[in-house]
Amino acid sequence: MLRVCCLFIGLFSFNCAVALDRGEYLLPVKKPKLILIIDDLGDNFHLGKRVLNLPVALNLAFLPNTPFAKRLAEQAFLKGHDVMLHFPMEATTRPDLLGKGALVKRHNEQEAQKLFDENLRQIPFVIGFNNHMGSVMTGSKAHMDWIMSHAAKHGLYFVDSKTAANSVALQSAELAGIPSLDRDVFLDPSKEQHVIEEQWRRALQIADAQGEVVVIGHPYRETLKLLERELPNIAERYQLVTVSDYWKEKLIPEIKLPVPAIGDGDNLSVSKESTHRATLAL
Numbered sequence: 001m002l003r004v005c006c007l008f009i010g011l012f013s014f015n016c017a018v019a020l021d022r023g024e025y026l027l028p029v030k031k032p033k034l035i036l037i038i039d040d041l042g043d044n045f046h047l048g049k050r051v052l053n054l055p056v057a058l059n060l061a062f063l064p065n066t067p068f069a070k071r072l073a074e075q076a077f078l079k080g081h082d083v084m085l086h087f088p089m090e091a092t093t094r095p096d097l098l099g100k101g102a103l104v105k106r107h108n109e110q111e112a113q114k115l116f117d118e119n120l121r122q123i124p125f126v127i128g129f130n131n132h133m134g135s136v137m138t139g140s141k142a143h144m145d146w147i148m149s150h151a152a153k154h155g156l157y158f159v160d161s162k163t164a165a166n167s168v169a170l171q172s173a174e175l176a177g178i179p180s181l182d183r184d185v186f187l188d189p190s191k192e193q194h195v196i197e198e199q200w201r202r203a204l205q206i207a208d209a210q211g212e213v214v215v216i217g218h219p220y221r222e223t224l225k226l227l228e229r230e231l232p233n234i235a236e237r238y239q240l241v242t243v244s245d246y247w248k249e250k251l252i253p254e255i256k257l258p259v260p261a262i263g264d265g266d267n268l269s270v271s272k273e274s275t276h277r278a279t280l281a282l
Contacts, residue, residue: 042066
């Protein structure tokens with residue numbers, strides 16, 4: 001029996017050495033992460049449903065005070081998407097697009113935090129938020145500090161849409177201890193199909209170069225045309241993740257612990273590797 005085991009181990013070692021020499025047993029390469037956020041949901045039910053039905057887990061940002069936000073958010077949660085509050089904030093242009101419930105410069109700390117809570121209550125299953133517009137407000141350190149310190153009490157994450165170069169929202173969120181990211185690419189700065197196609201290629205190039213990319217798009221028909229074509233096969237080269245899963249991996253890594261071999265004499269058996277999650281002390 002011992003001679004048979006030694007012969008088997010010898011053959012196995014030889015085959016492994018040959019395979020390694022051929023490059024057949026290389027460790028799997030981690031795919032670049034793609035974090036895709038779709039903003040401005042809640043006004044159009046049909047387009048919202050098309051977004052919900054995309055075949056991947058997404059991050060869906062719903063506008064408060066819109067007719068279909070609650071219903072679509074409930075369905076998004078059941079489909080495994082991250083539900084986000086798309087918090088309106090004062091901008092330098094287009095006040096007609098701001099909508100109700102917007103944070104503006106005249107709000108003091110108490111008013112700003114009350115407004116945030118009122119918006120939050122309108123969208124069920126929210127676990128994070130980003131700014132809708134906000135080129136004025138994201139540059140106001142006082143307002144961002146008020147909002148982020150309050151949002152931290154709700155256990156939310158934040159994504160800075162980066163609608164202004166002078167935004168301090170990310171810094172305020174980080175100081176408040178909120179898991180935070182900022183946008184790398186706007187997928188559809190215009191509805192021109194060739195622009196959307198080019199932005200998609202740019203996003204993938206950034207993912208390839210940096211290992212991850214944060215992309216924000218909108219429920220435009222032109223955008224959905226591209227996503228419905230591209231997303232079914234995205235997993236071949238990229239790992240599409242929700243923001244919550246991204247932070248779970250960062251903050252609560254999966255640790256695989258091998259279980260010791262258990263055997264009796266020559267009858268040696270090795271149990272399968274068990275997986276344990278270890279929560280880090282943050």
